[in-house]
Amino acid sequence: MQEKRARLMGVARESLSNRYAGEEHAVMQAINSYLEVEKVRNQVFERLEEWYTIYFPEYRPSSPTALAKFVISFGMDKRKANVDELRKTLGEGAERLHQQISNSIGREPEKEEYDTIKTLAESELALLDVENKIDAYLAKSAKKVMPNITTIIDYKVAAELLAKAGSMEKMAMMPASTIQLLGAEKALFKHLKYGTKPPKYGILFKLPQIVSAQKKMKGRLARLYANKISIAAKADAFSKNFIADRLKADIEKALKKGKK
Amino acid sequence: MQEKRARLMGVARESLSNRYAGEEHAVMQAINSYLEVEKVRNQVFERLEEWYTIYFPEYRPSSPTALAKFVISFGMDKRKANVDELRKTLGEGAERLHQQISNSIGREPEKEEYDTIKTLAESELALLDVENKIDAYLAKSAKKVMPNITTIIDYKVAAELLAKAGSMEKMAMMPASTIQLLGAEKALFKHLKYGTKPPKYGILFKLPQIVSAQKKMKGRLARLYANKISIAAKADAFSKNFIADRLKADIEKALKKGKK
Numbered sequence: 001m002q003e004k005r006a007r008l009m010g011v012a013r014e015s016l017s018n019r020y021a022g023e024e025h026a027v028m029q030a031i032n033s034y035l036e037v038e039k040v041r042n043q044v045f046e047r048l049e050e051w052y053t054i055y056f057p058e059y060r061p062s063s064p065t066a067l068a069k070f071v072i073s074f075g076m077d078k079r080k081a082n083v084d085e086l087r088k089t090l091g092e093g094a095e096r097l098h099q100q101i102s103n104s105i106g107r108e109p110e111k112e113e114y115d116t117i118k119t120l121a122e123s124e125l126a127l128l129d130v131e132n133k134i135d136a137y138l139a140k141s142a143k144k145v146m147p148n149i150t151t152i153i154d155y156k157v158a159a160e161l162l163a164k165a166g167s168m169e170k171m172a173m174m175p176a177s178t179i180q181l182l183g184a185e186k187a188l189f190k191h192l193k194y195g196t197k198p199p200k201y202g203i204l205f206k207l208p209q210i211v212s213a214q215k216k217m218k219g220r221l222a223r224l225y226a227n228k229i230s231i232a233a234k235a236d237a238f239s240k241n242f243i244a245d246r247l248k249a250d251i252e253k254a255l256k257k258g259k260k
Numbered sequence: 261m262q263e264k265r266a267r268l269m270g271v272a273r274e275s276l277s278n279r280y281a282g283e284e285h286a287v288m289q290a291i292n293s294y295l296e297v298e299k300v301r302n303q304v305f306e307r308l309e310e311w312y313t314i315y316f317p318e319y320r321p322s323s324p325t326a327l328a329k330f331v332i333s334f335g336m337d338k339r340k341a342n343v344d345e346l347r348k349t350l351g352e353g354a355e356r357l358h359q360q361i362s363n364s365i366g367r368e369p370e371k372e373e374y375d376t377i378k379t380l381a382e383s384e385l386a387l388l389d390v391e392n393k394i395d396a397y398l399a400k401s402a403k404k405v406m407p408n409i410t411t412i413i414d415y416k417v418a419a420e421l422l423a424k425a426g427s428m429e430k431m432a433m434m435p436a437s438t439i440q441l442l443g444a445e446k447a448l449f450k451h452l453k454y455g456t457k458p459p460k461y462g463i464l465f466k467l468p469q470i471v472s473a474q475k476k477m478k479g480r481l482a483r484l485y486a487n488k489i490s491i492a493a494k495a496d497a498f499s500k501n502f503i504a505d506r507l508k509a510d511i512e513k514a515l516k517k518g519k520k
Contacts, residue, residue, distance in 0.1 A: 032310070032311075037307075037380070110286070112400065112401065113290075116394050122386075123383075123390045
């Protein structure tokens with residue numbers, strides 16, 4: 001009896017353990033973390049931007065990173081920065097920036113204020129570093145787990161689809177129409193319940209090929225990609241054959257035909 | 261004409277410049293940043309927790325920091341951690357944790373997975389550091405800007421009130437009832453529009469003295485504190501006299517009386 005119980009527990013543990021074994025789980029966690037860190041970094045940037053406005057209200061940074069670098073390098077006493085230093089740290093626009101600094105109505109921060117705001121700027125750069133590292137990991141792992149899908153579409157969009165689907169197996173079993181609408185659950189629910197317009201795409205909307213398409217073509221393109229992704233998912237999950245080159249050629253053919 | 265214009269521009273610039281001059285602006289930015297970083301750090305923690313579940317589903321970390329430290333120190337191969345090392349890094353509960361590790365059904369991460377998840381853990385500790393630095397700055401600066409108010413209540417709650425009010429001057433002009441409801445704007449609006457229960461407090465609800473009070477006393481306490489804060493604000497903004505010891509004594513007297 002005791003023995004049988006121990007054996008059964010062993011089997012149960014094994015099967016649970018297998019559920020977490022695949023690298024696909026790491027891919028799903030990685031893309032979710034990436035999206036979260038991206039959001040979080042933006043929030044920190046917005047805070048930093050608002051705070052630093054006190055000291056340099058005229059400044060319109062070209063990017064979050066530019067602002068963080070400016071604060072770290074010149075935030076203590078911006079008037080001391082010369083054009084060369086500005087150019088070295090921030091690249092273009094140094095002359096204009098130097099002009100803005102000399103005309104600025106902002107006061108310089110106290111030492112303690114500066115120290116605090118600097119940690120905020122540093123944390124933004126640290127988060128950017130995290131973002132880049134997760135991205136690099138995703139580039140490798142998503143391509144390994146989904147060689148076919150990532151040949152057709154961007155690896156981050158592929159990872160997002162996988163995370164929404166829940167597993168490679170689940171994604172492979174989905175009809176193309178479900179893949180097309182992954183990530184549009186709310187809009188779909190609204191459509192079914194209140195009769196609003198049905199959604200045309202969910203996560204797939206992030207594909208540059210769809211973003212840049214004409215409005216009336218977007219829905220058709222989403223269907224085209226969803227069809228091919230659905231076939232590619234079956235290959236990635238089950239047969240492990242590499243068929244993506246053919247799928248990609250199909251897509252390109254369809255795109256050309258559509259343009260005529 | 262030219263001269264007059266230049267002079268007028270100078271005056272306008274001066275007055276704008278003064279608006280940003282006070283340290284109170286830095287205090288308001290600091291508390292808003294603190295609250296944001298706190299939120300953001302929690303989001304990173306939740307991500308990390310969910311991701312690391314793949315590798316160690318049995319682990320229930322005692323705090324966000326504990327999880328981050330565990331991942332950084334032992335995440336690559338948790339089975340190698342001995343009890344002494346666990347105790348040194350995490351303190352209490354090392355024996356139990358060691359037991360959980362040896363019975364864990366989680367696999368170990370691949371090197372690349374580990375490197376990625378580690379950056380996430382490190383960013384959490386980095387954000388905690390930012391939080392602590394802003395906190396230290398606030399402790400000093402809020403006390404400097406609001407010597408009276410911060411004697412009566414916690415300096416972070418005081419800073420939040422200031423940020424909501426918009427300036428020391430504005431806060432000093434507010435009736436006590438407005439201070440009592442600062443931060444409860446939504447609930448107040450709902451009350452006025454839909455006839456829901458009126459709110460009893462906004463930010464003041466964060467005061468430990470009110471958190472720990474009996475339910476039926478909370479509203480009365482919020483009014484008491486708001487009254488005294490309103491008087492303290494006038495002193496901090498205008499007269500610059502230090503009258504907080506008296507106000508504090510008043511509060512304590514009222515509290516004693518209330519308990520009888």
